[in-house]
Amino acid sequence: MIAVYRPGSSLLHRMPAGLKVLGFMASALAITFTAGSVWTQPVAAVLVCAGYLVAGLGLREILRQVWAVRWVILIMLVTQFVFLPPVVASANTGRVVTIMVLAALITLTTRIPALLDATESSLAPLRRFGVNPAGVGLVLGMTITTIPVIAGFAATIREAQRARGVPVRITTFAVPLLVMSLKHSDDLADALTARGAG
């Protein structure tokens, strides 16, 4: 769901991480606050396509990113269709997907250490309010790292249950997933402490 860095030398790859994050935040806010305009979605879509082309990732990468969040899209659409007219539900979902694809463009073109540095320096003024910028940066990096691990646990549990002929139910799936995730978090905490980050 969260894209991993693809090496490159495009303008977007070379741009400072902080500038990219600021640009992303400004774009996400603009997409959110101009939701009423019929131009918002087409303009945002064109800009996203341009971003992927400039980064040398190609338009097919956008489809890959959308496919990666297909379940999120489905859940968003279904829940909104219950309460909202179809046009509004589709437009809302379209905006969220655009922002997610835009976020993926940042992680695809930015190395995590650069992203961590940018996060830490932008949060530095909040230190006086008790915010730990290094901690926030670490959580950000580890979140991106841990998603494929949890997905791997889920696949292992599904395979084990299929192999034993156990029907996949939320309880028989969620409990082992939770146990494996907690064990992983314990091991990861030890590894972080051992690497001087604990």
Add this chain to the structure above:
Amino acid sequence: MTSLPLISFDAVSVDFAGRTALRDVSIVLHQRRIGVIGSNGSGKSTFARMLNGLVSATSGTVRVHDLDAARQAKQLSRKVGFVFSNPDAQIVMPTVAEDVAFSLRGRGLSRTEVDDRVASTLQTYGMSDHADAPAHSLSGGQKQLLALCAILIGRPDLVVADEPTALLDAANTRRIGNHLLDDLEQQLVLVTHDLRLAARCDVVLRFDEGRLVESGDPTSVIERYEREHA
């Protein structure tokens, strides 16, 4: 041999949740390659984890390279690199190069210095081609090599490896074993069930039910261990 810094345990005991994991362990070690063997639950992992402050003594004193493990745990974690048996649980950042670079965070190095050290470390261990690969997509052996790179880039004085080959096939066990036992310049504490690896150490310690029952020449310690468990 005696020029190497000391690891010393003085009457060390560790209790966990009503169970005694280590009982009254006392030893002074100055050898370069130290093997640790024993059955599951014998206390060898607890012994290893004390060397970089992951586990604290309930009683007694542990000193590692002039640092008190209980009072100077933070400094100790920089001097002592730790390799775990499960390489997946050691990966902190998404790609190989990012994960290795993570070990240098907070050391005041410039981006260029970090990049240079990452590139040179990956090259040393034949991992350059994987620098931008997602770390979780590597094979088990490559992940353990990555863990080793992530430890060694911090230039520790002591490397502790807790069953680093437990999840690896024979070829990768040999590869990781050779890196640890032949290539490392640092002092090494190797906890292992693989007696062939233990036999290549300078000294072997044997634990049983939390006690350090024997230490000395690898051949004789391993022979007695095999005889008792035949």
